[in-house]
Amino acid sequence: MTAQAAEILHYKGRELALCAEPLDLYLENNNIRFDSGTISTACWRGYIGEWLIENRRLYLIGINNVDDEPIPLSKIFPDNPKRVFAHWVTDELRCPEGKLLTYVHGGYGSTYERDLFLEFRQGELVAERLVYNGEAPDPDAPTGYAPGAWTTMSRGK
Amino acid sequence: MTQFPLWIVVFVALGIPVLVATRWLVMTIERRRRTDFVNGMMDALADRKPKPTVKSRVRDIARFALLIPIWPIAATAVIGDLFIRTERRLTIDRDNQSDFIAHGKLTRKVSVIEAERLETANDPRAERPSVPFGYLWAGWREFLKAKEPGAELWSFEKSSDIDNATNFFNRNYSRGYAWVKNGKILHEFAAEGAPGRPFGNRELTTDRLRA
Numbered sequence: 001m002t003a004q005a006a007e008i009l010h011y012k013g014r015e016l017a018l019c020a021e022p023l024d025l026y027l028e029n030n031n032i033r034f035d036s037g038t039i040s041t042a043c044w045r046g047y048i049g050e051w052l053i054e055n056r057r058l059y060l061i062g063i064n065n066v067d068d069e070p071i072p073l074s075k076i077f078p079d080n081p082k083r084v085f086a087h088w089v090t091d092e093l094r095c096p097e098g099k100l101l102t103y104v105h106g107g108y109g110s111t112y113e114r115d116l117f118l119e120f121r122q123g124e125l126v127a128e129r130l131v132y133n134g135e136a137p138d139p140d141a142p143t144g145y146a147p148g149a150w151t152t153m154s155r156g157k
Numbered sequence: 158m159t160q161f162p163l164w165i166v167v168f169v170a171l172g173i174p175v176l177v178a179t180r181w182l183v184m185t186i187e188r189r190r191r192t193d194f195v196n197g198m199m200d201a202l203a204d205r206k207p208k209p210t211v212k213s214r215v216r217d218i219a220r221f222a223l224l225i226p227i228w229p230i231a232a233t234a235v236i237g238d239l240f241i242r243t244e245r246r247l248t249i250d251r252d253n254q255s256d257f258i259a260h261g262k263l264t265r266k267v268s269v270i271e272a273e274r275l276e277t278a279n280d281p282r283a284e285r286p287s288v289p290f291g292y293l294w295a296g297w298r299e300f301l302k303a304k305e306p307g308a309e310l311w312s313f314e315k316s317s318d319i320d321n322a323t324n325f326f327n328r329n330y331s332r333g334y335a336w337v338k339n340g341k342i343l344h345e346f347a348a349e350g351a352p353g354r355p356f357g358n359r360e361l362t363t364d365r366l367r368a
Binding site for chain 2: 025029057077084085091
């Protein structure tokens with residue numbers, strides 16, 4: 001088990017780590033899998049999505065594979081949009097912020113000083129809340145969400 | 158010898174309540190051991206059953222009367238069969254659809270046309286494709302192709318405990334449609350839901366704040 005790389009979310013002029021996989025439902029329904037040349041244990045899903053909240057709506061604006069190469073949205077969305085309104089998302093998404101409090105080497109389990117929770121109903125932002133989890137005792141604790149260690153392997157052809 | 162008719166009366170007087178109690182016990186245990194999913198299906202099917210006729214009622218009473226002379230054997234056999242069937246059913250549930258049984262609920266039977274009408278949204282900003290299910294339309298078309306003969310379309314809702322370690326790759330909520338045949342979920346299509354959130358323990362942080 002390995003901590004997973006977060007998605008990227010642009011919100012109010014900031015770049016946040018999004019500890020959720022909003023694209024998962026779409027990919028599963030369409031039986032789409034990302035197979036790049038590399039397998040990373042920190043990114044079993046095989047991609048990192050880039051998201052934007054604008055006018056209280058959640059949009060997918062880009063996708064990169066594990067090798068950090070961009071995947072054109074037109075490859076996944078047949079209508080060839082420049083950005084995709086994620087109307088299928090109904091959930092409260094979590095964006096951890098601040099210094100690391102507790103590291104968990106699995107999923108998105110690590111705890112940071114703050115969690116920004118964004119609640120969506122059918123892709124529309126309906127509420128947000130900021131939760132303070134405490135202050136890191138170590139002033140040199142790592143800042144910002146990141147997996148601690150991972151293994152990469154080349155996919156056999 | 159003169160007491161023989163009395164023994165018959167006592168035997169029958171004991172047998173009738175025992176058989177009635179056995180029948181009630183079996184029905185109660187079966188209902189409790191069924192999942193919400195199966196009970197929902199049974200209730201839905203019961204609504205469509207024709208009402209019993211006088212002939213069918215007479216036939217049921219006659220069958221019951223035939224069991225009275227052998228009520229000790231009948232009661233033992235029925236209770237024994239209940240436990241054997243329960244074991245068998247539990248095995249089937251675990252093998253085939255344990256995740257759905259644990260977390261899901263079929264809400265109602267729908268037609269394809271009705272589902273598509275329900276899932277068509279008029280987006281004032283025109284950012285959602287105007288077809289049913291929006292961007293999920295292609296996936297829906299594939300789901301429709303997966304229909305097997307005799308399968309029925311049901312809407313479903315699923316939710317599960319996000320703190321559960323076995324839920325590593327599951328969503329904690331989803332809503333959509335499923336092909337159902339003979340009480341089994343054949344295929345699922347999620348129309349809306351929460352993204353996968355492996356070990357994203359939001360309640361842990363909230364509790365810490367309260368503490």
